[in-house]
Amino acid sequence: MAQYKIIYFGIKGRAEAFRMIFSVADVKYEDVIIKSGDWPAYKQSTPWGQLPLLEVDRKQLAQSSTICRYLGRQFNLCGENPWESAKCDEYVDATNDLIEEWVGFTFLETDEAKKAERKAKFIATLIPNCFSKLESIKEKNGGDFLVGKKLTWADINVADKLQIIEDDVDPTVLEGYPNLKKFKNAVLSLPKIKAYVEKSGYSYKGLENNLGE
Ligand SMILES: N[C@@H](CCC(=O)N[C@@H](CS)C(=O)NCC(=O)O)C(=O)O
Numbered sequence: 001m002a003q004y005k006i007i008y009f010g011i012k013g014r015a016e017a018f019r020m021i022f023s024v025a026d027v028k029y030e031d032v033i034i035k036s037g038d039w040p041a042y043k044q045s046t047p048w049g050q051l052p053l054l055e056v057d058r059k060q061l062a063q064s065s066t067i068c069r070y071l072g073r074q075f076n077l078c079g080e081n082p083w084e085s086a087k088c089d090e091y092v093d094a095t096n097d098l099i100e101e102w103v104g105f106t107f108l109e110t111d112e113a114k115k116a117e118r119k120a121k122f123i124a125t126l127i128p129n130c131f132s133k134l135e136s137i138k139e140k141n142g143g144d145f146l147v148g149k150k151l152t153w154a155d156i157n158v159a160d161k162l163q164i165i166e167d168d169v170d171p172t173v174l175e176g177y178p179n180l181k182k183f184k185n186a187v188l189s190l191p192k193i194k195a196y197v198e199k200s201g202y203s204y205k206g207l208e209n210n211l212g213e
Pocket residue numbers: 013014043049050051052062063064065207210211212
């Protein structure tokens with residue numbers, strides 16, 4: 001069995017979906033936390049100057065969606081065929097656009113007026129655009145999952161993003177999207193994921209303390 005390490009800051013952030021995927025697959029990994037004071041020096045040793053990284057037998061893989069997809073392939077969570085696998089990619093990429101804007105106004109935007117303006121636009125326009133599409137995708141697919149009839153890495157990745165938005169932006173954000181809400185709750189209630197989340201203790205907050213120090 002390969003030796004896996006997740007290297008990230010001490011938050012949920014971009015690594016949380018990997019940790020959930022490892023839990024579902026029942027595969028052990030080392031959770032390496034980089035402290036903010038150590039980050040400037042550590043950054044020099046990373047391939048793209050960013051975290052998270054996955055180490056597999058000492059080889060490094062970067063980019064959170066790439067890592068999630070790799071773990072999906074490794075642990076047979078990529079759907080039943082190339083088409084289902086590509087649909088997983090599509091739904092993850094589509095929701096990446098949303099989450100990058102959340103990262104932008106939450107952690108990177110320093111002008112308070114622009115922050116508020118971007119957050120308002122996020123709630124009024126970007127969320128309804130994305131969630132209404134996901135709602136109908138979920139409704140058409142039926143069952144508990146976004147793609148096919150089996151859990152995929154995309155379910156875990158997207159459910160985690162929905163939870164981030166619910167926790168950090170608006171706890172009622174899924175109210176108008178019953179299929180999506182049911183989907184998110186079903187994925188995050190899977191016994192292995194639930195058990196992981198209950199013991200992990202990581203928060204979404206605190207990333208700003210890890211940036212650029
Ligand atoms: N596209 C990259 C983005 C990674 C990223 O923005 N990482 C942030 C933390 S979530 C980071 O390393 N920030 C510290 C820095 O840029 O110095 C991914 O998805 O992995």
